[in-house]
Amino acid sequence: MVTFRLEERLSYRCSIISNRIARFITPMLEEAFQLTLITWRVMAVIGRYEPMSSKDVALHTSTDAFFVSRAVEQLVQRGYVSRTPDDQDRRRVCLALTERGRAVHQQVEDTINRIEEAIVADLPEQERAAMRMALACLDQRSAALIYGGAKWQDFFKQEAM
Numbered sequence: 001m002v003t004f005r006l007e008e009r010l011s012y013r014c015s016i017i018s019n020r021i022a023r024f025i026t027p028m029l030e031e032a033f034q035l036t037l038i039t040w041r042v043m044a045v046i047g048r049y050e051p052m053s054s055k056d057v058a059l060h061t062s063t064d065a066f067f068v069s070r071a072v073e074q075l076v077q078r079g080y081v082s083r084t085p086d087d088q089d090r091r092r093v094c095l096a097l098t099e100r101g102r103a104v105h106q107q108v109e110d111t112i113n114r115i116e117e118a119i120v121a122d123l124p125e126q127e128r129a130a131m132r133m134a135l136a137c138l139d140q141r142s143a144a145l146i147y148g149g150a151k152w153q154d155f156f157k158q159e160a161m
Helices: 010-033 037-049 054-061 065-077 099-120 125-147 152-160
Strands: 081-085 093-097
Touching: 010 037, 010 099, 037 054, 037 065, 037 093, 037 099, 054 065, 054 093, 065 081, 093 099
Parallel strands: none
Antiparallel strands: 081 093
């Protein structure tokens, strides 16, 4: 079995990087747009995949449906997101960015892109491409843990064999 020290663990490193970026950008989100980190994440997903339901947003953000629902409500109140009944299923509500929401979304996306570009600026393009491929693979494999039906107990069963 491979042993990773804390500072080498994928989950730890990704969490630290994500938290640092979030701590850097959160004051701008709050001051300029009255957004929290969770409301921004919900807005970012809606902006990327709209129209979509709250359930879909929860899946894309790996966030509890309760928190997504609260964030959607705040975004609707601020005029960033609209809710409309789905034409196919009237029980389902579709979420989409409003014109105002699109403008804010674009401003924040541009800022985040500038920040991430600065972070990877010293990486040659070949390493950036390798990083994107590795992240896609890791994303897929981690999603399989949650959506593939595996349980944490399964990992102990594998060691016993």
